[in-house]
Amino acid sequence: MKSFRKELTFKTPHRRDYLNITPDVQKALLESGIKEGLCLVNAMHITASVYINDDESGLIADFDDWLENLAPHEPISQYRHNGAEDNADGHLKRQVMGREVVVAVSNGKLDFGPWEQIFYGEFDGRRSKRVLVKIIGE
Numbered sequence: 001m002k003s004f005r006k007e008l009t010f011k012t013p014h015r016r017d018y019l020n021i022t023p024d025v026q027k028a029l030l031e032s033g034i035k036e037g038l039c040l041v042n043a044m045h046i047t048a049s050v051y052i053n054d055d056e057s058g059l060i061a062d063f064d065d066w067l068e069n070l071a072p073h074e075p076i077s078q079y080r081h082n083g084a085e086d087n088a089d090g091h092l093k094r095q096v097m098g099r100e101v102v103v104a105v106s107n108g109k110l111d112f113g114p115w116e117q118i119f120y121g122e123f124d125g126r127r128s129k130r131v132l133v134k135i136i137g138e
C-alpha cells in the first residue's frame with residue numbers, strides 16, 4: 001500500500017469564503033500516483049471546514065446566509081469564547097459544516113456522485129490556513 005500526504009494553504013480575502021478546492025485535490029491525487037484507494041481531505045484549523053456540495057453560486061450564498069443566521073458574527077460580545085478573540089461564530093460554523101471529507105479513488109480519479117465538489121469553507125479568514133490531503137491505496 002502506498003500513502004501520500006500534502007498540505008494545501010489558503011489565505012482568503014474575507015472573513016468568510018467558500019473555495020472549490022477540487023482541482024487542488026485532483027492535482028494531489030495525480031502526484032500520488034494512486035489509482036485505487038481513499039482520499040481524506042480535512043481542515044487543519046478549527047474555524048474552517050472541508051465539505052462536499054454543489055458549486056452553484058446561489059447555494060453558496062444560501063449556505064452563508066444560513067450559517068450567519070445560526071451563528072451571527074456580530075455582536076461578538078454575545079459569545080463567551082470571545083475575549084482576546086472574535087471568532088466564536090467561526091468555531092460554531094465549522095462544527096456545522098464539518099471537518100473533513102473522504103472520497104473513494106477509482107481508476108485514478110475522485111469517484112464523485114453527480115455534482116459533488118470539494119469545498120474549503122473559511123469562517124475566520126484573512127490569514128494563511130492549511131488543509132491536509134492524505135491518500136492511501138495502490
Ligand code: ZN
Binds near residue numbers: 081085087088091
Ligand atoms: Zn477561537
